[in-house]
Amino acid sequence: MDSVLLAASLAASSCWLAIGVAGLLPAAPAFILRLLFPAGAATGLALAVIGAQAAWLPPSMLVLPLGLPDLPFHLRLDPLAGFFLLLLGAVGAGVSVHAMGYWRGEPPQRLRLICLQYHVFLASMAFVLLADDAYLFMVAWETMTLSSYFLVTTDHQRASIRSAGFLYLLMAHIGAIAILLCFGVMHGAGGDYTFDALRAADLTPFWANVAFVLAFLGFGAKAGLIPLHAWLPEAHPAAPSPVSALLSGVMIKTAIYGMVRAAYDLIGSVRWEWGMLVLLVGAGTTLFGVLFALMQHDLKRLLAYHSVENIGIILLGLGLSMVFFGFGHPAAGALGLIAALYHTLNHAVFKGLLFLGAGSILHATGLRDLNAMGGLIRAMPATAFYFLVGALAISALPPLNGFVSEWLTFQAALQAPLLEHGVVRSLLPLFAAALALAGALTAMCFVKVFGVAFLGRARSESAAKKEASLPERLGMAWLTAGCFVLGLFPAAMLHMLNQVGASLTGGSLPSEAIESSWLWLVPTTAAQASYSPLVFLLVVLAVVLITFALVRRFYHGRMRVADPWDCGYPEQTTRMQDSADAFGQPIRVVFGPLYRIHHHHPGPEDARPRYAVHVEDRHWYWLYLPVARLAEYASSRVGLLQRGRISTYLLYSFVTLIALLVFVR
Amino acid sequence: MSAVALQLLQSLLVVLAAPLVLGWVNICRAWLQNRSAPSVLLPYYTLAKLFHKDAVIANTTSPLFRVTPYVLFGCMWLAAGIVPVLATDLPFAPAADIIALVGAFATARVFGALAAMDTGTSFGGLGARREMMIGFLAEPAMLMTLFTAAFISGSTQLTTIVETLAHREFAIYPSLAFAAVAFLMALLAENARIPVDNPATHLELTMVHEAMILEYSARHLALIEWAVATKLTVYMAIGFALFLPWGIAPAADWGALPLALGVFAAKAALAGAGLAFLETVLAKMRIFMVAEFLSTAFLLGVLGMLIHFLMRG
Numbered sequence: 001m002d003s004v005l006l007a008a009s010l011a012a013s014s015c016w017l018a019i020g021v022a023g024l025l026p027a028a029p030a031f032i033l034r035l036l037f038p039a040g041a042a043t044g045l046a047l048a049v050i051g052a053q054a055a056w057l058p059p060s061m062l063v064l065p066l067g068l069p070d071l072p073f074h075l076r077l078d079p080l081a082g083f084f085l086l087l088l089g090a091v092g093a094g095v096s097v098h099a100m101g102y103w104r105g106e107p108p109q110r111l112r113l114i115c116l117q118y119h120v121f122l123a124s125m126a127f128v129l130l131a132d133d134a135y136l137f138m139v140a141w142e143t144m145t146l147s148s149y150f151l152v153t154t155d156h157q158r159a160s161i162r163s164a165g166f167l168y169l170l171m172a173h174i175g176a177i178a179i180l181l182c183f184g185v186m187h188g189a190g191g192d193y194t195f196d197a198l199r200a201a202d203l204t205p206f207w208a209n210v211a212f213v214l215a216f217l218g219f220g221a222k223a224g225l226i227p228l229h230a231w232l233p234e235a236h237p238a239a240p241s242p243v244s245a246l247l248s249g250v251m252i253k254t255a256i257y258g259m260v261r262a263a264y265d266l267i268g269s270v271r272w273e274w275g276m277l278v279l280l281v282g283a284g285t286t287l288f289g290v291l292f293a294l295m296q297h298d299l300k301r302l303l304a305y306h307s308v309e310n311i312g313i314i315l316l317g318l319g320l321s322m323v324f325f326g327f328g329h330p331a332a333g334a335l336g337l338i339a340a341l342y343h344t345l346n347h348a349v350f351k352g353l354l355f356l357g358a359g360s361i362l363h364a365t366g367l368r369d370l371n372a373m374g375g376l377i378r379a380m381p382a383t384a385f386y387f388l389v390g391a392l393a394i395s396a397l398p399p400l401n402g403f404v405s406e407w408l409t410f411q412a413a414l415q416a417p418l419l420e421h422g423v424v425r426s427l428l429p430l431f432a433a434a435l436a437l438a439g440a441l442t443a444m445c446f447v448k449v450f451g452v453a454f455l456g457r458a459r460s461e462s463a464a465k466k467e468a469s470l471p472e473r474l475g476m477a478w479l480t481a482g483c484f485v486l487g488l489f490p491a492a493m494l495h496m497l498n499q500v501g502a503s504l505t506g507g508s509l510p511s512e513a514i515e516s517s518w519l520w521l522v523p524t525t526a527a528q529a530s531y532s533p534l535v536f537l538l539v540v541l542a543v544v545l546i547t548f549a550l551v552r553r554f555y556h557g558r559m560r561v562a563d564p565w566d567c568g569y570p571e572q573t574t575r576m577q578d579s580a581d582a583f584g585q586p587i588r589v590v591f592g593p594l595y596r597i598h599h600h601h602p603g604p605e606d607a608r609p610r611y612a613v614h615v616e617d618r619h620w621y622w623l624y625l626p627v628a629r630l631a632e633y634a635s636s637r638v639g640l641l642q643r644g645r646i647s648t649y650l651l652y653s654f655v656t657l658i659a660l661l662v663f664v665r
Numbered sequence: 666m667s668a669v670a671l672q673l674l675q676s677l678l679v680v681l682a683a684p685l686v687l688g689w690v691n692i693c694r695a696w697l698q699n700r701s702a703p704s705v706l707l708p709y710y711t712l713a714k715l716f717h718k719d720a721v722i723a724n725t726t727s728p729l730f731r732v733t734p735y736v737l738f739g740c741m742w743l744a745a746g747i748v749p750v751l752a753t754d755l756p757f758a759p760a761a762d763i764i765a766l767v768g769a770f771a772t773a774r775v776f777g778a779l780a781a782m783d784t785g786t787s788f789g790g791l792g793a794r795r796e797m798m799i800g801f802l803a804e805p806a807m808l809m810t811l812f813t814a815a816f817i818s819g820s821t822q823l824t825t826i827v828e829t830l831a832h833r834e835f836a837i838y839p840s841l842a843f844a845a846v847a848f849l850m851a852l853l854a855e856n857a858r859i860p861v862d863n864p865a866t867h868l869e870l871t872m873v874h875e876a877m878i879l880e881y882s883a884r885h886l887a888l889i890e891w892a893v894a895t896k897l898t899v900y901m902a903i904g905f906a907l908f909l910p911w912g913i914a915p916a917a918d919w920g921a922l923p924l925a926l927g928v929f930a931a932k933a934a935l936a937g938a939g940l941a942f943l944e945t946v947l948a949k950m951r952i953f954m955v956a957e958f959l960s961t962a963f964l965l966g967v968l969g970m971l972i973h974f975l976m977r978g
Binding site: 536 | 716717719720721722723724725727729732735736738739740742743746757759760761762764765768769771772774775778779781782783784785786787788789790791793794795797798800801802804805808809812815816819820821822825869879880884888952953956963967970971974975977
């Protein structure tokens with residue numbers, strides 16, 4: 001039974017590859033849009049079903065006679081991989097459906113290439129999850145990086161997009177080097193590079209620490225931890241929107257998969273010091289991400305910074321889990337891991353949805369700048385509804401899905417009294433405080449996004465156009481349904497993730513939590529904490545409906561429509577509404593020292609006065625630009641060797657040969 | 666069945682009595698300021714008047730604007746059902762713990778701010794922006810004080826917290842003292858009271874909450890005002906549950922209910938008078954001073970939590 005599932009997931013991943021290649025056929029664009037993308041979506045659904053099944057079953061393995069001689073590809077489907085396949089398949093399906101509408105009107109030649117790269121990208125992510133040896137893992141990882149690089153640079157005619165793509169490629173490869181070194185360290189002295197051999201290798205604590213730090217850095221560069229996040233806000237906006245949805249929704253989650261796989265499975269014994277490192281970086285990443293998101297007025301850049309923030313929230317759950325496992329509290333550790341994985345799935349669903357929504361806005365209006373939008377809810381009511389659900393979900397408001405995983409993370413942090421180590425015990429609640437602050441800031445940011453983009457009056461001529469096409473709406477509706485299902489029925493997910501965690505670590509939630517009914521979400525015991533989103537929603541809905549009926553019954557529904565209050569000043573323009581930058585002003589004042597802010601004020605004699613404010617990321621100035629200058633300096637020194645004369649090069653060869661003869665022999 | 670009846674009774678009582686609490690605060694304030702006080706029932710008359718009027722809706726708004734008052738009212742009802750006011754035997758209480766309760770308030774705030782943005786006027790945006798700023802500062806402070814109580818009682822369920830705190834041996838918890846001060850500061854901010862916001866002003870430069878609801882009229886305004894009053898009463902009830910948990914009827918004890926009602930009325934009368942006193946002696950602060958005010962509240966909450974761990978360890 002289990003090997004059937006593995007074979008099926010292999011078939012589905014190969015199906016994506018085949019669809020990609022079929023895209024190169026010289027057929028009409030309708031063939032790609034109406035046939036290949038839906039087929040890709042169906043493959044995604046199949047993979048999601050397979051993954052959901054595999055999360056409950058013991059692992060199964062397969063060896064493929066491919067790859068280098070004596071180095072076959074090993075595949076393995078275990079509950080952890082199954083869970084991430086579910087994520088990849090479900091989100092991929094929604095994005096593929098949206099893409100059918102989004103890429104209408106692309107030139108055929110470009111569309112063929114997009115179709116190839118897009119499906120290779122999907123397939124490579126599936127192979128990353130299925131890989132069971134370091135060799136296949138790295139091949140799939142690099143394929144994922146390269147295919148996504150080409151997707152990011154789809155509009156490569158623009159220089160800004162080329163440089164964003166280069167930055168992405170560079171950071172991805174710095175990460176890949178760290179991952180490669182990590183496998184080397186885990187490998188130790190003997191054996192081969194199958195994950196089984198890596199699991200069996202007996203590392204000293206020092207080398208285990210080195211392996212973990214390398215894995216954390218390597219996968220962290222892909223996930224967008226500070227200070228390795230710089231590529232994210234450049235690459236995500238550069239890519240076409242369905243690709244941004246995949247990058248942000250799924251690809252950065254493969255990095256979370258890699259961290260969990262490396263720390264809990266391959267290295268094995270988790271240490272609490274790792275947890276503290278992950279918590280510190282996670283808290284910094286969360287707060288930094290949301291504070292910079294609040295400063296953005298480019299919708300896709302803003303969403304990219306929120307991906308940084310949410311990776312931080314996932315890391316908070318992961319770090320709590322490591323601390324508890326490190327101190328020998330498997331039940332609390334399992335809770336932290338479940339919270340992290342739940343948030344991984346939730347973020348994939350709502351961030352995918354928000355990027356698709358941003359794509360539909362871009363498609364319908366040609367705008368990415370929030371300051372030019374406004375009142376879109378009138379032209380695009382369906383898109384507005386889906387976007388609102390995504391915005392409420394990411395703001396961690398009950399009863400949607402973002403709240404469930406943040407609630408579980410809080411509950412994990414509140415297990416702190418279990419710990420014997422006094423300092424760590426007092427520090428854990430501070431991370432909960434960071435999470436609370438980030439959650440409230442996110443709510444502010446999405447009030448800004450939704451309020452400025454969809455509500456109020458149009459700020460420019462191009463803002464009000466037409467509703468998104470049917471496939472685009474279907475794609476968004478699918479992910480919106482995901483936000484509701486994951487939010488309203490969390491107990492089923494909790495059981496599945498408990499299974500995943502137990503298969504990985506042996507740690508499981510207390511029996512009261514597992515045996516609680518589907519209606520109640522109970523992380524430990526019912527006396528300690530419980531939450532029922534369905535009851536929550538039903539009570540609010542019932543009160544809303546009853547109140548509405550009573551008001552109509554006892555009073556009246558009379559209503560007049562009039563101009564809004566103009567404060568006695570009739571010359572109102574739409575530019576007097578809050579812009580995205582104006583909405584972020586309190587943050588600029590309260591958190592000023594964190595940013596590099598440039599104000600531009602007009603002088604008293606300016607004929608065309610202009611006000612502007614630019615906010616920059618300090619990391620560029622203390623880290624990236626110095627490193628870039630150092631690299632430039634080093635290469636200019638090395639460049640001294642390159643004289644461009646053949647005789648000089650022959651001299652080098654001669655000297656090298658002599659040296660080798662003398663020293664090596 | 667009786668538990669469900671009790672649940673409905675409590676929610677109804679809190680929501681119906683909320684304007685009375687507001688009226689009491691107002692007359693206390695009038696006395697302290699040497700004005701002649703209006704009737705304590707004035708908030709009810711105002712609500713009735715507003716319900717009778719014809720609504721005027723700005724032509725720039727979307728349906729979200731009209732749904733929001735009902736959503737706010739629904740969120741406050743839910744909160745009124747979860748906080749143990751009269752008894753701890755509430756069947757809905759397991760549906761939301763303190764974190765979900767803060768989430769319900771956050772939902773209400775987000776909808777209120779969105780409705781304000783929906784009007785497309787500079788006032789709406791100004792109010793929404795300031796309200797969200799106060800919100801993101803107050804929410805973590807609130808959660809920290811709640812976490813202190815959660816650590817003491819080992820639960821985030823309000824009913825469990827009340828039962829643990831009410832039946833402990835009488836002892837002064839320094840951590841709770843810090844938490845109480847932080848809670849009071851967060852309460853003032855969350856409910857738009859002086860010194861953070863002034864519920865009686867309509868001056869452009871200073872208003873926060875009133876700027877958000879400037880476009881509302883008639884029944885919509887009535888629902889919002891009622892929700893605001895309910896929020897204040899619920900916050901008071903949370904404060905009683907955490908810091909003065911005595912007198913709340915334990916599970917399955919109907920005989921204790923009349924006493925619980927009396928005790929709650931007495932506590933609310935005292936708290937209302939205290940609030941009026943605070944609002945009389947304090948002045949409203951500049952908007953960016955609020956950041957300092959609330960970060961102080963946050964730090965006090967964190968200190969309370971650390972002290973709890975230090976004293977225990």
